[in-house]
Amino acid sequence: MSAAKKSDLGVTPLSEDVSAWYNELVFKAELADRGPAKGTMVVRPYGYRIWELLQGELDRRFKETGHENAYFPLFIPESFLKREAEHVEGFAPELAVVTHGGGKELDEPLVVRPTSETVIGEMYSRWISSYRDLPVKINAWNNVVRWELRPRIFLRTTEFLWQEGHTAHATEAEAMEETLTMFGVYDEVARDVAAIPMVTGEKTPSERFAGAVRTYTIEGMMRDGKALQSGTSHYLGQNFAKAFDITFQDEANALQHVHTTSWGMSTRMIGGVILAHGDDAGLVLPPRLAPIQIVIVPIGRDEQGEATRARARELAAELEAAGVRVHVDDRDASPGFRFNDWELKGVPLRVELGPRDLEAGHVLVAHRVGEVDDKGRPVKQAVAMDAVAATLPGWLDAYHDALLERARAFRDEHxxxxxxxxxxxxxxxxxxxxxxxxxxxxxxxxxxxxxxxxxxxxxxxxxxxxxxxxxxxxxxxxxxxxxxxxxx
RNA sequence: CGGGAUGUAGCGCAGCUUGGUUAGCGCGCCUCGUUCGGGACGAGGAGGUCGGCGGUUCGAAUCCGCCCAUCCCGACCA
Known part of the structure; x- marks a missing residue:
């Protein structure tokens, strides 16, 4: 295999050109593809699974902190956006506006939601009348549209998926507590799930969300030293309450405006995972977001191949029972090809099972990121066949910690x-x-x-x-x- | 919208300068056979409005004009 030929495989090295690396990786790892309309993306199954896993982690925590899911409409009357001065000003340049429907020009254009503060404000004003109605703590999983001039898959697309939490409270203190609680949830998910150590803090006024009093952000460092805003939590004060007349009567019978918050994390986070952990060989996925945590590669052909495939399926069943997302790659491709392919796709642990291993009663385990030999290949550790299901789940946790530590060291060095x-x-x-x-x-x-x-x-x-x-x-x-x- | 570049098979490219049989190459894909511990090999095969429209010419992927699209660099942004 010549050097020239080899470079056709895999991706442009990260160390050479981050931008080319990122684009090629997104396509080659089958995370996503470009949609036919400019700025749109198709999230492919492998990428969508990552999103589902992230959703699961976030959603569980939202529920644990007392939130309920609901759904609000995609279309918003244009006039709604205009009710909050800073909000319109902030979003006007990136709005998609529907002017026709049913073959006729609409009386009032509809904005495709860039975020839902306004519709939700309208609904909250209908639902809230007493302090007994508060707090309202709702989250919505949806898509939003912000017209992008320079799209990049996951990082900046015209349409993206996210969740937006919206809460209303009787007091500023309570709303601030909510804002900070969700800020903490994002930081925790980034660290404990995505293995990305975030720099947390408050946005300066110029970087604040349009319409917010305070915006809190988690910022991750990517492999090129650039920051990625990965989640934000806003204290909106009474700005939207005043614009949408969200009032309640307090215990003393006085009419007051509520204090609202909003907070969101999006599919951009997937871009963050790619850019925070990836390397020259491709994707590096943190185990808790990896669609496949362990891949088993049976080696050999004919009778030997039958035997290793059969044993691989048994091991997979054991690992699955131990709660691991596992896949047996018994494709008719050479072992080397399969190794490289799963490395490109970022699978944390690879289990190799060949005739010699079968004979010896063990498997060889390679970490996607870890010790390498003088040829730059992962050092493979032998694990007794009957210890696999008991051992490897713990290795996944250790691997998560190692990725987090590596990312932290990288960030601190930069x-x-x-x-x-x-x-x-x-x-x-x-x-x-x-x-x-x-x-x-x-x-x-x-x-x-x-x-x-x-x-x-x-x-x-x-x-x-x-x-x-x-x-x-x-x-x-x-x-x-x-x-x-x-x-x- | 400003600056730069590129459009030829699913992907990556050559061919264009100097117009001329049937438009090539690598990867991928399909079939058959061999092959299995770090990106296997052989044989056969499928796949093309050469971005679009117009012009020049006996003849255009190639020359000219206009348009469109995409990518990269800036201004806006989760």
């Missing part, structure tokens, strides 16, 4: 505290920079035009301190350093 402009510019070119900022939007804009970096958040972690703005030297705002980086 994060620095900087105090002068030169260091700042150099740092945002490779990762995250903790720096003082004056808080002025014009100054943010200048930083952006000079470096393409933006303030990602005012981090939850980190000491309270003051200093001179890294760009204009004016006194810092926020009482803390701000995290700046390039972002998706």
């Amino acid at each position: 994060t620095a505290t900087v105090d002068d402009w030169e260091a700042f510019a150099a740092q945002v070119a490779v990762g995250f920079a903790h720096a003082f900022h004056c808080g002025d939007e014009a100054c943010e804009d200048e930083i952006k035009s000079r470096t393409t970096a933006t303030p990602r958040c005012i981090p939850t972690e980190g000491p309270e301190e003051e200093g001179a703005c890294v760009h204009c030297a004016r006194p810092s705002a926020y009482g803390k350093r701000v995290v700046f980086s390039r972002a998706y």
Whole structure:
């Protein structure tokens, strides 16, 4: 196999061209495909399974924190959007508007929801009249449309899937508590499910959700040092309550506006998983989101092949009984091809079962990410056949921890505290920079035009301190350093 | 919308400069046979409005014009 020929297989190395790597990987790993209309995507079964697993993890936690699912309509009267001034202004450029229906021009155009604050606000105003009706805690799983000028599969498509939680509360304190609780849920899911260590914090005013009083974000670092906003939780104050007249009578019979929150995580998170963990060989999936956690590759042909395939199916049944998502790859392809194929698809553990293993009464297990030999191939560990079902589930958990640790180390290596402009510019070119900022939007804009970096958040972690703005030297705002980086 | 590039088989490309039989190559796909511990091999086969429209010409994938689409880099963004 010549070098030239080999490069036709697999994907462009991540280390060579992140953008090409990402695109090729999405297609070759059969995660998704481009839809016929610009900016749309088809999520293929392998990619959709990842989404289902993420949904399951989120949905369970939403229910545990007292939320119920409901569904709100795709079409929103255009006038609704206009009721909240900042909200319209924020979303106007990216709206898809339906002007015709049933062959006739509509009296009032319908907006395809870019998010549902407005319809939900309208409905809440109908449903809420007393403090006894509060809180209302609803989540919706749906699709939304935001017209994108530069689409990228999973990261930025015109239509995407997500969940949007919407709650209404009697007091600011309660609504803030809700906002932070869901913020914590996102951080937890990112860490414990997706194995991505997030930088958490509050958005600066310029990066805030249109119509929010406060926006909290989890920001993950991708393999190219760029940040990916992966989930946001907003305290909306009484902005939408006032725009949609969501009022209730309190215990003292006084009429008050509710305080609302909203929070969302989307299929963008799948892009985050790809970009946070992937490597030159392809996808690296965290076990809790992996459609296939363990693949068993039987080796050999004729009678030997029959024997290893039969044993592989037995092992698969045992692993399945132990709660593992397992697949037997008995395709009529060479072992080498199958190994590479599952590595491209990011399966955490591969079990090899050949005639020699059958003889020896063990299997060989290779980790997708782990120790490698001098040829760069995974070091394979022998596991006694009858210990497989008892051993490997624990290895999946350890593997999750190892991925998380690897991502954390990578992030920390690409994060620095900087105090002068030169260091700042150099740092945002490779990762995250903790720096003082004056808080002025014009100054943010200048930083952006000079470096393409933006303030990602005012981090939850980190000491309270003051200093001179890294760009204009004016006194810092926020009482803390701000995290700046390039972002998706 | 501004800047750059590209449209030829499912994917990746050559051919175009200098117009000329039947438009090629690699991968993938189908059939048969051999093959199974890191991307196997042989033989046979299917698959094309050369992005679209118009022009020049005896003749256009190739030259000219217009249009369309896609990708990359910016402005907007989960």
